[in-house]
Amino acid sequence: MTDYQERRGRALAGFLDGVAVIPASSTCARNSDTDYEFRQNSDFFYLTGFDEPDAVLLLAPGHTEHRVVLFLRDRNRAEEIWTGRRLGVERAAAHLGVDCAHSLEELDTLLPEYFSGAHTLWYELGGDAEMDRRVVNALATARYKARRRGTAPGAIAQPSSVLHRLREIKSAEEIATLRRAAALTARGHIAGMRATRPGLFEYEIEAAIEYEYRRGGAQREAYESIVAGGDNATVLHYSTNRQRLIDGTLLLVDSACELDYYATDVTRTWPVNGRFTGEERAIYEIVLAAQAAAIAQVQPGKPQKAFHQAAVRTITEGLLDLKLLEGSVDENIERELYRDYYMHGTGHWLGLDVHDVGNYRDVQDESVLLRPGMVTTVEPGIYIHRDSESDERFKGIGVRIEDDLLVTESGHENLTAATPKKISELESIVGSGVGAAIP
Ligand code: GLY
Ligand code: MN
Ligand code: MN
Numbered sequence: 001m002t003d004y005q006e007r008r009g010r011a012l013a014g015f016l017d018g019v020a021v022i023p024a025s026s027t028c029a030r031n032s033d034t035d036y037e038f039r040q041n042s043d044f045f046y047l048t049g050f051d052e053p054d055a056v057l058l059l060a061p062g063h064t065e066h067r068v069v070l071f072l073r074d075r076n077r078a079e080e081i082w083t084g085r086r087l088g089v090e091r092a093a094a095h096l097g098v099d100c101a102h103s104l105e106e107l108d109t110l111l112p113e114y115f116s117g118a119h120t121l122w123y124e125l126g127g128d129a130e131m132d133r134r135v136v137n138a139l140a141t142a143r144y145k146a147r148r149r150g151t152a153p154g155a156i157a158q159p160s161s162v163l164h165r166l167r168e169i170k171s172a173e174e175i176a177t178l179r180r181a182a183a184l185t186a187r188g189h190i191a192g193m194r195a196t197r198p199g200l201f202e203y204e205i206e207a208a209i210e211y212e213y214r215r216g217g218a219q220r221e222a223y224e225s226i227v228a229g230g231d232n233a234t235v236l237h238y239s240t241n242r243q244r245l246i247d248g249t250l251l252l253v254d255s256a257c258e259l260d261y262y263a264t265d266v267t268r269t270w271p272v273n274g275r276f277t278g279e280e281r282a283i284y285e286i287v288l289a290a291q292a293a294a295i296a297q298v299q300p301g302k303p304q305k306a307f308h309q310a311a312v313r314t315i316t317e318g319l320l321d322l323k324l325l326e327g328s329v330d331e332n333i334e335r336e337l338y339r340d341y342y343m344h345g346t347g348h349w350l351g352l353d354v355h356d357v358g359n360y361r362d363v364q365d366e367s368v369l370l371r372p373g374m375v376t377t378v379e380p381g382i383y384i385h386r387d388s389e390s391d392e393r394f395k396g397i398g399v400r401i402e403d404d405l406l407v408t409e410s411g412h413e414n415l416t417a418a419t420p421k422k423i424s425e426l427e428s429i430v431g432s433g434v435g436a437a438i439p
Contacts, residue, residue, distance in 0.1 A: 003173050004049045005097050007166060008068055011047060012061040014162030018120030019062070021111070022047060022159060023131050024055040037220065042352035043163050045261055050096055052086060054104060056131075059122075060114050066100040069114065071107050111138035112145065121153035124160060160357065167351060168358035169373035174262065174351065175406060178375065178415055181218070181259035182404060185266050186418035188212040189253065192227075193426065194433030198247035198272050202227040206241050209255050218257035222264055222354045225255035229272060233398025234383040236344060245272045250280055252398050256354075263354040265377050266416050267402035274430040276423060279393050283382050284423065286318030287399045290380040294346055298378065298405045298412040303367035304360055308346035311380040315342050319382070324390055341384060347377045350404055374407045375415070 011020070025041040040051045047057055048070070058069040075088035092101035102110060115121060115138060123135050142152035170178065188209040195208040206227040213221065224239040232238045233252035245251060251272050256264035269284065276284060293314045294307040316338045319325040324341065325332050332338055349356035356375070362368050381400030384390050401421055406413045420426060
């Protein structure tokens with residue numbers, strides 16, 4: 001049994017009284033004859049491993065023969081010459097292990113038949129207006145027919161409430177892919193560190209990093225790389241990456257590859273000229289200590305919010321030591337005064353999506369407890385804006401350090417530990433290999 005079949009088995013159990021419709025992504029036009037790069041919908045990929053556009057997976061646990069049905073594009077010689085090979089209906093069942101495959105052309109006719117007898121339609125409304133229209137029309141047809149004979153779904157529910165519970169715990173295969181992705185991301189960051197020197201442009205470092213991802217087989221970046229020199233690092237989602245690197249400043253790089261559909265998410269901050277100034281070092285050490293304190297809280301059974309709280313406490317203490325905050329630690333935390341310098345959360349789930357699915361709070365609105373197989377980022381930072389009311393010496397400094405943590409039975413595994421972050425390591429690597437290949 002493949003991983004995908006095993007996942008479909010668990011999904012079928014979750015959709016027990018109904019029928020689930022999970023559409024693939026479609027292509028998206030960029031301009032004239034050019035599309036944006038296609039990337040499959042993560043839920044659809046999780047259940048099929050199939051990366052063609054315009055398909056629909058139907059899971060019908062109550063059906064006697066067709067519990068797993070795929071609608072997909074027909075083969076078309078003329079179109080395949082332009083846009084690539086298609087699996088096609090005839091080969092789909094054997095290739096993907098589904099019970100039955102149909103042409104996408106038959107979707108509108110067959111959906112009402114598959115809906116018949118189900119109590120709940122599991123379909124995520126609001127994703128794609130055209131697919132919503134087709135599914136709702138099919139539901140209306142099924143309900144109309146049910147007036148005379150049989151039954152049709154009376155309720156519509158969110159399949160994510162089943163699928164995302166499955167996706168939040170990673171299997172051994174998923175963890176193996178994440179480890180491979182993390183290794184490539186480390187190579188990219190090391191290449192970026194080695195290439196860095198004053199006078200280069202941010203995009204040159206971006207290119208050195210992303211070259212390593214692609215050279216190692218990554219299909220794409222997991223998100224747009226942030227390569228932020230100097231005070232660009234204080235803009236949290238900076239990604240224009242067009243400025244020149246200035247001697248005596250820091251470079252914040254938040255960049256990671258996506259490999260075989262699994263995302264990594266890593267941030268490192270290093271000095272453009274290979275030497276931290278006193279102020280940069282002071283801020284960096286606080287963030288590094290905050291990250292260590294947070295990572296220590298990544299343990300099974302701990303609440304998810306515990307690692308954010310640990311990071312906030314260490315950052316607040318550090319900012320008080322530097323006199324960037326005043327008063328007591330508890331008062332600064334209670335009144336959230338640290339948010340002038342640390343205004344984002346400390347982590348998010350990671351997996352097929354960089355901000356992966358999974359709840360942060362349970363039904364009682366309490367922080368969820370960490371469980372083995374969950375993967376989270378841990379990414380504290382300090383950002384001192386030029387226009388803040390701060391000590392001049394620290395203005396323009398932005399530091400974030402981000403790793404990807406797997407919760408294990410006994411604690412955690414830092415999947416991205418191979419990306420250097422100690423000050424001594426950074427100072428020896430940065431600028432050491434301008435143009436040289438990574439061994
Ligand atoms: N790179 C996106 C994030 O750190 O959340
Ligand atoms: Mn992140
Ligand atoms: Mn990031």
